Amino acid sequence: MMSYIIKTHLTLIFKLRCLSRVMIRVAGLTKYYSGKPAAKEITFSVEKGEVFGLLGTNGAGKSTTIKMLCGLLKPSKGSITIGGIDLQRTPLKAKSIMGYLPENPLLYDKLTGAECLELIGKLRKLSADMIKQRVSYYAKTLGLDEQIYQEVGTYSKGMRQKIAIAMTLIHDPEMVLLDEPASGLDPRYTKLLKDWIKNLAANGRTVLLSTHIIEMAESLCTKIAIIDNGQLLAVGTIQEVLASTRTNNLEDAFIRLIGD
Structure with a gap:
């Protein structure tokens, strides 16, 4: 009996520690416009200190997802937790620990x-x-x-x-949302931006990066999610995505998932 109690206690501690490492938790996130889904059943989690890439073509649903994550758009359904804070229930508290850079600031x-x-x-x-x-x-x-x-x-x-x-x-902020931050910028600034993102992660900050630039995702992200037509096609480390698509590089994996 004692061993069962100890085992249960240790399991609970492990689960709590795992939860404490999660900065962003998204479950079943969906947004409809005029009855059509711009984002549908989006589910993923991002741990503290990670650089997480939301990768997709223009119009894939990346910006819609990020706007829901920062509280600018109300989801049609689904839940968002930021640093253990329910964004829909206590939005001001959740927003106080985040920074948001829109595509066109x-x-x-x-x-x-x-x-x-x-x-x-x-x-x-x-x-x-x-x-x-x-x-x-x-x-x-x-x-x-x-x-x-x-x-x-x-x-x-x-x-x-x-x-x-x-x-x-x-x-x-503890968490930063960047929506296409390198759009239209020259290589010198792009290099500076990458260095900033790496520095944020090195200092324990969580970064969610929306981009259509595959090279940027490859060089920065610890995990990625590929989205197309509002649907999540793959989530995981780059190696996990390559393995699941049986490809050798992220560009080929991306094309295989979204089609030609």
């Missing part, structure tokens, strides 16, 4: 980069001293020492994306 062209960061810092309830420190940090890290005090409307696309990322990360 809204920036305030008449504000300087520093003013944009200060605004988001205040909305995120950071202290004045912390905001000042973060503005200085991102100005140096992003190479915007002079431009940080210029109006955002004068920025190049790469500079605009840099300031958008800083706005996403200024409150040091």
Whole structure:
């Protein structure tokens, strides 16, 4: 009897530890528009410190899924848990630990980069001293020492994306959602972006990355989910996806799953 109790106790501890490692848990996530599914029965989980790639063509349902994950879209059905917090029941608490970078971020062209960061810092309830420190940090890290005090409307696309990322990360979120962050950017900025994502994961942050760029998923992601027409076609490590599709590289696996 005692051995049974001990075994049950150890099993419970193991399950609790596994649950504590999960940052994102999605179950049966579905979104209908005019009766048609933009996302259907999406189920996956992402552990803390992982870079998880949501891979699919344009219009596959990636952005719809990410918008539901960050609370911008209400699911037709299904559940979302962020860091153990039910997003639908306590959205403000869940959103407080996440950062979201949309595919086309809204920036305030008449504000300087520093003013944009200060605004988001205040909305995120950071202290004045912390905001000042973060503005200085991102100005140096992003190479915007002079431009940080210029109006955002004068920025190049790469500079605009840099300031958008800083706005996403200024409150040091536990989880970051990036929707096509490398879209239309030059190789130099793409390399900087990759380094940032790797650094986030190395520091225990969880990153969910939506992309149609296979090379980016291959170089960054510990796990991937391939989505097409709103349906999840595969989930797992890259090696698991290759094994299940009997292919030698992610590009071939992707084509085999979604068709020509």
